[in-house]
Each structure stands twice: as structure tokens, then as C-alpha cells.
Amino acid sequence: MPALATPIGLVTPPRIEFGVGTAARAGAFAAGRTSVLVIADAFNAGRVDLLELPGRVAVFGAVKPEPDTDNLDGALAAADAARPDLVVGFGGGSAMDLAKLVAVLHGGEQGIRDVVGAGRVAGPRRVGLVQVPTTAGTGSEAGIRALVTDPATRSKLAVESVHMLADLAVVDPALTFSVPPAVTAATGVDAMAHCVEAFTNRKAHPLIDLYAAEGFRLVGRHLARAVRDGGDAEARAGLALASLYGGFCLGPVNTAAGHALAYPLGTRWQVPHGAANALIFPHVLAFNAPAVPEKTAAVVAALGGPASADPAAVFETAHGFCAGLGIEMRLSGLGVDRADLPTMARDAHAIRRLLDNNPRDLTVEDILAVYEAAF
Structure with missing residues (x-):
């Protein structure tokens, strides 16, 4: 780092x-x-x-x-x-x-x-x-x-x-205020993913960590409230600020494997960007945990879990956070064909501008394993 x-x-x-x-x-x-x-x-x-x-x-x-x-x-x-x-x-x-x-x-x-x-x-x-x-x-x-x-x-x-x-x-x-609960949930996790992927990035920097950490904390604090009550002005403002901070992160640092693995869901299967990122998020966070244990523990704590970097515990907390918002967390539930997973894995592996930022290297086989686990 x-x-x-x-x-x-x-x-x-x-x-x-x-x-x-x-x-x-x-x-x-x-x-x-x-x-x-x-x-x-x-x-x-x-x-x-x-x-x-x-x-x-x-x-x-x-x-x-x-x-x-x-x-x-x-x-x-x-x-x-x-x-x-x-x-x-x-x-x-x-x-x-x-x-x-x-x-x-x-x-x-x-x-x-x-x-x-x-x-x-x-x-x-x-x-x-x-x-x-x-x-x-x-x-x-x-x-x-x-x-x-x-x-x-x-x-x-x-x-x-x-x-x-x-x-x-x-x-x-x-x-x-008028954004439906399902879209609120998915886009809120997308904002969090921007912040988390920048925070745990090979190019992570204290200047950006300031925005990234506050961004994912804001999502952890406000997203469930906004899903429950779309007119909750404070919760909506918290998410809007988190999204803005995520935008600050993208210029100098950018995202990493989470977004790389999410993109084929949109380009090949027209899965909305937020929904794709939300589904992939827990898998990549857990995969990266051994490489960035302290930062991963901070993310997990912001999502209401124990401050742990154990991959199984990380996945449980992150998956539970997303599923608790009503987000579809199975590729099969989004209409993705299992036979297409190897092609998706190769497509994702080719997105070097993002994968090269990831704190752990992923092979095509690693990516396919994530897709299989998410199916």
C-alpha cells in the first residue's frame, strides 16, 4: 500500500x-x-x-x-x-x-x-x-x-x-425520495463498494481513505433506514453524501475486483449495475480479507458485524447485510445461465484496469469459483 x-x-x-x-x-x-x-x-x-x-x-x-x-x-x-x-x-x-x-x-x-x-x-x-x-x-x-x-x-x-x-x-x-426500496438498496451497496474497493485497494492512500471510510460508515448507518422509509431525509442525505464520497475515491484510486466481476453481469445479462455489485460484494470482500485484514475488519464493523478478518465471518456479515435489504444474492435468481459463467470469468479477468488494483491477484479459476459460489 x-x-x-x-x-x-x-x-x-x-x-x-x-x-x-x-x-x-x-x-x-x-x-x-x-x-x-x-x-x-x-x-x-x-x-x-x-x-x-x-x-x-x-x-x-x-x-x-x-x-x-x-x-x-x-x-x-x-x-x-x-x-x-x-x-x-x-x-x-x-x-x-x-x-x-x-x-x-x-x-x-x-x-x-x-x-x-x-x-x-x-x-x-x-x-x-x-x-x-x-x-x-x-x-x-x-x-x-x-x-x-x-x-x-x-x-x-x-x-x-x-x-x-x-x-x-x-x-x-x-x-x-421516490427511488423504490429495491433500487435504493442496490445503489446504496454500489456506493459502499466504491468506498470499500478504494479503501482496500493496492493504490489506497490516506488522502482517499478519509472519504472512503466515512462513506462506507454512512452506508452502514443509513441504508437500511432509507430502504424502510424512502422519505427519511436524514437517511437519504447520508446515502447521498456516501455516494459523493465514493465519487471522490474513483478518480485517484478507482475500484478493483468487485466491479470487474460485476461488469459482465450488466454487459451480458443486463443486470443493473447496483444489483450486480451488491451480489458480488460479499464474495470479493471475503476473498480479499487475508491481504487487508485490518481494513476489512473496519468494513465489517461498519456493517454491524464483529471486527473480524476471518473470511467466513466477513462473508457472513456482508452477505447478511445485503440480503437483509432484500437484494437478490443468487446469480440464478437474476436469470444468469450457469453455462455462461466461464465466459463471464474470462471477460472479468480481462478487465486489468480494475483487477490490477485488487489487493489479491485473481486467476480466471478464482473468478469462476466466485461466480459458482454466487450462483
Whole structure:
């Protein structure tokens, strides 16, 4: 693990508005803009008025879960028609990721395949970017990464660039009050996974540990409350803050094996990202425990279990936490075909940008064993 003196950089939006009732501050920020394009899913497209955006506002309301390059092409076509000087991502991570990509690709000479990887986006960005999350999970409002699926290969295309950093992030927990319990549970565990995977990462750093540890503690304290009562403002705010902190973790440290093993569930079987991460989370936490025992014990304690790094005890606590929220914890229950597990294992093993961060090495056989145990 890197020492305290190891150089690291933390990039966050220059302005963050946080708290119940802050949604309209997106509109105040947009004052003076001539054309605004909102990138949203169908539900949030119907409540754009909450942002109080001024002037000419166009809405691309067709963002789908696990968006692919075709979905991105549709959003870029909407940008060509609207010719915005401000793009607003309004929704979960899918909407915010597409908003990032539209903001840097619209009007330029680069396409999505020109920018895959780190630092390949040509800058500076021509339009403003505001991110307004409506779930508490991805932390995408605070980050510099975006993901879309390549439908031909069923793999994720990952883009990383400081040019995708929002000018403003508006985190209004009230926008999450209507999120159903099942989605609240899954996205909440996703936020926790961001923090835990950064905390136990080979690139973990005390600067990021501060946010990561508080993030998973917030989830342990507030997620069950928000699942029970979606209108619990304090619980919703706790999850929104945890998600934001998770976003802070992703830039300098990023996730590890948990997300690598979750991605094939989304790309091959269209399992929502949060649900996939929640199902995989206990298995990878237990697998990694021998490599990071003290940090694992801190995670387990935050989930209400004994501060142990014994893999069996770790798994029991983490699995019980997730299952207690009503999350489906069997791959078979999500419709995954057992015959596809070896292909999924090979796909996950190829995601080196994440697996190389993991505190323990995983072979294809190790990954297949996790999938078999989770089936």
C-alpha cells in the first residue's frame, strides 16, 4: 500500500451544492446560457422543471440502464439539434456518464473510440456541464470517468479525462425520495463498494481513505433506514453524501475486483449495475480479507458485524447485510445461465484496469469459483 508521502491528486468539481432543496440551484447556475440540453432517463425527463432551468431547454429523455454506444449516438444527435452551451446530466450514473461524453464529444472531431482510455479527450471542453444525481450510488457527479457498452463485444468502454469534470454538482437528497426500496438498496451497496474497493485497494492512500471510510460508515448507518422509509431525509442525505464520497475515491484510486466481476453481469445479462455489485460484494470482500485484514475488519464493523478478518465471518456479515435489504444474492435468481459463467470469468479477468488494483491477484479459476459460489 502507498505510504503517506506518496504523491496523489484529488480532482473534484469546483462547486458542489449539497442538501435537501438544492435542485433549483442548477437553474441559477444556468442563468445567461442560451441553450441547455438535459440528458435524462424517461422518469427524470418528466420532472426537469424541478431544476428551474432558464431559457431554451431541450431534453434527451431516452437514457437506458447500462447505456451503449447506440444510446450515446442518440444523445449526440440531440445535442446536434439543440446546439447547447450547457449540458445537464439528470438521473443516475447512466445519465451522468452520457452527459459527460456529450459535453466533450459534441461539436468536436473525436468519436467515442478516439477517447477510450485515460487522458485522450482533446480539450478544452466547449460547453458547460452540470450534474444532478437522482440516485445515491454511482458518485458520477464528482468523477472524471464515463462508461458505455460496446454492443458488438458486450464489454465496457471506459473514458477518463479531467475535461469531463462537472462545473457544478447539485446533490439534492430530496430527488432520491421516490427511488423504490429495491433500487435504493442496490445503489446504496454500489456506493459502499466504491468506498470499500478504494479503501482496500493496492493504490489506497490516506488522502482517499478519509472519504472512503466515512462513506462506507454512512452506508452502514443509513441504508437500511432509507430502504424502510424512502422519505427519511436524514437517511437519504447520508446515502447521498456516501455516494459523493465514493465519487471522490474513483478518480485517484478507482475500484478493483468487485466491479470487474460485476461488469459482465450488466454487459451480458443486463443486470443493473447496483444489483450486480451488491451480489458480488460479499464474495470479493471475503476473498480479499487475508491481504487487508485490518481494513476489512473496519468494513465489517461498519456493517454491524464483529471486527473480524476471518473470511467466513466477513462473508457472513456482508452477505447478511445485503440480503437483509432484500437484494437478490443468487446469480440464478437474476436469470444468469450457469453455462455462461466461464465466459463471464474470462471477460472479468480481462478487465486489468480494475483487477490490477485488487489487493489479491485473481486467476480466471478464482473468478469462476466466485461466480459458482454466487450462483
